[in-house]
Amino acid sequence: MTHKLLMLPGDHVGPEIIAEADKLLRCLMADFGLDAELEYAHLGGCAVDAEGEPFPASTQRLAEESDALLLGAVGGPQWDGLERDRRPETGLLSIRSALGLFANLRPAMLFPELVDASSLRPDAVSGLDILIVRELTGGIYFGQPRGIRTREDGVREAFNTLVYGTDEIERIGRAAFEAAARRNGSLCSVDKANVLESSELWREVMESLAPAYPDVRLSHMYVDNAAMQLVRDPRQFDVLVTGNLFGDILSDCAAMLTGSIGMLPSASLDDRGRGLYEPVHGSAPDISGKGIANPLATLLSVAMMLRHSLDEGALADHVERAVGRVLADGHRTADLVSPGAEAIGTAAMGDAVVNALREARD
Ligand SMILES: NC(=O)C1=CN([C@@H]2O[C@H](COP(=O)(O)OP(=O)(O)OC[C@H]3O[C@@H](n4cnc5c(N)ncnc54)[C@H](O)[C@@H]3O)[C@@H](O)[C@H]2O)C=CC1
Numbered sequence: 001m002t003h004k005l006l007m008l009p010g011d012h013v014g015p016e017i018i019a020e021a022d023k024l025l026r027c028l029m030a031d032f033g034l035d036a037e038l039e040y041a042h043l044g045g046c047a048v049d050a051e052g053e054p055f056p057a058s059t060q061r062l063a064e065e066s067d068a069l070l071l072g073a074v075g076g077p078q079w080d081g082l083e084r085d086r087r088p089e090t091g092l093l094s095i096r097s098a099l100g101l102f103a104n105l106r107p108a109m110l111f112p113e114l115v116d117a118s119s120l121r122p123d124a125v126s127g128l129d130i131l132i133v134r135e136l137t138g139g140i141y142f143g144q145p146r147g148i149r150t151r152e153d154g155v156r157e158a159f160n161t162l163v164y165g166t167d168e169i170e171r172i173g174r175a176a177f178e179a180a181a182r183r184n185g186s187l188c189s190v191d192k193a194n195v196l197e198s199s200e201l202w203r204e205v206m207e208s209l210a211p212a213y214p215d216v217r218l219s220h221m222y223v224d225n226a227a228m229q230l231v232r233d234p235r236q237f238d239v240l241v242t243g244n245l246f247g248d249i250l251s252d253c254a255a256m257l258t259g260s261i262g263m264l265p266s267a268s269l270d271d272r273g274r275g276l277y278e279p280v281h282g283s284a285p286d287i288s289g290k291g292i293a294n295p296l297a298t299l300l301s302v303a304m305m306l307r308h309s310l311d312e313g314a315l316a317d318h319v320e321r322a323v324g325r326v327l328a329d330g331h332r333t334a335d336l337v338s339p340g341a342e343a344i345g346t347a348a349m350g351d352a353v354v355n356a357l358r359e360a361r362d
């Protein structure tokens, strides 16, 4: 069956890194038997400019017809002044919600070749392999009411709502327990239950799920401590499960342990295997147009797509091994070296991965 893949380059470095994913997918199609067709659509700021809204109906229709989606990144300063509904980031939240992509898997794995690029000492980080499971369609990014208003005394105030139902907590909890059962059987639920009722309920639901997974050890940690522990001794963790906001922040933090935010892929899954795959980083406007963004998080997101949505686990392994070989050969983009040291650009890194893939087959 031909897999229908929807490519959403987005904004700033988004199209630059998606061009490398396109190269990789076409190599997999031409030389490795991947049966897929690629379609392109607008999401984010480019969609506002082309079609007047960040998540156009045309993109939604194509998204619903596709088996998997690959996103670059959205956003940029030129759209920051728009009203909230028309901002690129709202487009991303809307597509996640419209497709029911509640389970965001963010693996932070350190390639041995990058141990010196990590912000932690090698003895603290070598062998790191953790998975952050982030709830993606609820919590404070979606809660109502939200807004900015003027009080009777003339002072403006802004408000957001952090709300979680037991149904939302249960389904992300199950996804996390199942992931932990497939890995080392250790699950740490991260919350702020000492202050927030939403976290109190979160913890209660996680506890209620635990008996169904006797092979998984469940523990709890407050998010402030978890942030500290991630940079103190990250290997104490296997799987972490947390809400939308905390997971967003902790995964950027975990990214640096692997050498760069340009290394972390992600999968955002519904309950039937459809997924949207994207690097954890944003659109990096500060480096866009220079051809220096690291495409590896995006190429590793393609590997996650192959594994989770296309049932092509062997091809996913090939891609991940090709990335490892390219790093072992010494190829580095600028984010992975000291300032001023020699580095290759986005396209050269993409070419290196495709060449490594072909060489391994020959
Ligand atoms: N999933 C998405 O589409 C996301 C979009 N954003 C949006 O991206 C824009 C920029 O946000 P920032 O807070 O600056 O976060 P960012 O992740 O885009 O950039 C943070 C820093 O990391 C660097 N960086 C990011 N990706 C890189 C890569 N592949 N290679 C080398 N360096 C890389 C950037 O140059 C920058 O210095 C904003 O409009 C924001 O809303 C932010 C996060 C996620």
Ligand SMILES: CC(C)CC(=O)C(=O)O
Pocket (backbone or CB within 6 Å): 089, 090, 092, 093, 248, 280
């Ligand atoms: C830009 C956002 C909508 C969210 C974000 O930062 C993320 O999902 O990593």
Ligand SMILES: [Mg+2]
Pocket (backbone or CB within 6 Å): 248, 249, 252, 280
């Ligand atoms: Mg983020």
